Amino acid sequence: MLNLSGKNALVTGIANNRSIAWGIAQQLHKAGANLGITYLPDEKGKMEKKVAELVEPLNPSLFLPCNVENDEQIKSTFETISQKWGKIDILIHCLAFANRDDLTGDFSQTSRSGFNKALEVSTYSLVQLSGAAKPLMTEGGSIVTLTYLGAVRAIPNYNIMGVAKAGLEASVRYLAAELGQQNIRVNGISAGPIRTLASSAVGGILDMIHHVEQVAPLRRTVTQLEVGNTAAFLCSDLASGITGQILYVDAGYEIMGMCAIR
Ligand code: 0WE
Numbered sequence: 001m002l003n004l005s006g007k008n009a010l011v012t013g014i015a016n017n018r019s020i021a022w023g024i025a026q027q028l029h030k031a032g033a034n035l036g037i038t039y040l041p042d043e044k045g046k047m048e049k050k051v052a053e054l055v056e057p058l059n060p061s062l063f064l065p066c067n068v069e070n071d072e073q074i075k076s077t078f079e080t081i082s083q084k085w086g087k088i089d090i091l092i093h094c095l096a097f098a099n100r101d102d103l104t105g106d107f108s109q110t111s112r113s114g115f116n117k118a119l120e121v122s123t124y125s126l127v128q129l130s131g132a133a134k135p136l137m138t139e140g141g142s143i144v145t146l147t148y149l150g151a152v153r154a155i156p157n158y159n160i161m162g163v164a165k166a167g168l169e170a171s172v173r174y175l176a177a178e179l180g181q182q183n184i185r186v187n188g189i190s191a192g193p194i195r196t197l198a199s200s201a202v203g204g205i206l207d208m209i210h211h212v213e214q215v216a217p218l219r220r221t222v223t224q225l226e227v228g229n230t231a232a233f234l235c236s237d238l239a240s241g242i243t244g245q246i247l248y249v250d251a252g253y254e255i256m257g258m259c260a261i262r
Contacts, residue, residue, distance in 0.1 A: 002236045005032030008085045009235065010077075012038045012066060012129070013094025013146075014051050018196045020146055021094035022054065023224025027232040029058040033090065036062030038077060061085075068095060068125035078132045088136040090235045093129060093145040096122040096198065098160050103202060107159040115160055122164040123171060130175050130186070140183030142235040145172060146227075147188045147246060149254055157204065169246055176244030185243035187234050192222045192250030215259040217252030 009028050013021035014037060029035055037060045039051040052063060062084060066077045081088055098118035102110050126145050133143070150158035151165035169188055176186040192212055199205045212221050230249045233239055248254045 007089040009033040009090035023228035027228030035060040038066035041065035123167040
């Protein structure tokens with residue numbers, strides 16, 4: 001059985017009740033994990049309040065601000081983990097950002113600053129958080145990140161995020177190769193499109209979801225809780241032989257071709 005009791009799990013990327021990270025946090029909690037939650041702080045503290053209220057039923061033992069563009073915040077996050085937990089077993093990375101105007105129009109017009117921003121927040125952050133977690137994963141561990149098919153196919157408007165996710169998937173392999181010696185496994189979940197805060201801001205997301213409902217083998221999209229179950233599996237001993245992989249949790253969409261003909 002899937003059992004995460006005695007495991008300390010840090011979950012990043014919860015913004016609201018539609019976040020994939022929220023689906024993951026709920027399933028890790030259900031499996032018995034002890035949770036630490038990070039949120040992206042804003043000036044007014046609105047995000048802190050909102051996320052704190054949401055996660056309260058999961059009784060997190062840590063609740064910390066962590067903006068990955070701020071080295072100090074990352075340092076203090078892992079200092080607190082070291083003091084309060086002593087060790088960390090699970091790291092969930094559900095962070096991505098690109099400028100809105102880089103998620104539409106011509107990819108060739110992506111600015112240097114927009115390119116760097118997307119790769120810093122969406123790609124480098126996995127490397128950075130994994131490096132910070134490594135010395136605290138003293139009993140082995142599991143790192144899970146979220147990716148998307150746009151890493152390996154050219155998906156309309158995904159643009160710079162596709163490049164960022166391609167780098168993220170390669171980072172999964174390089175981290176897995178390094179951290180395996182310490183019995184730390186690193187995997188990615190490639191989720192199908194889901195309505196979240198991030199995706200709702202994208203023009204045409206409803207058309208994309210409709211398309212998936214027409215052509216995916218399961219004739220539907222996936223839910224945050226299904227992604228959460230896969231994350232819980234990857235973090236459990238049931239997945240002890242799996243590392244460096246990208247698992248598609250997409251109702252089978254990725255295997256299909258000739259989608260217009262049925
Ligand atoms: O990875 C993602 C979301 C990425 C994302 C979305 C936004 C929207 C608002 C990153 N940064 C921002 N910045 C914003 O200001 N997905 C897999 C969801 C997604 O995003 C798309 C998609 C899909 C699917 C963007 C274009 C086309 C398809």
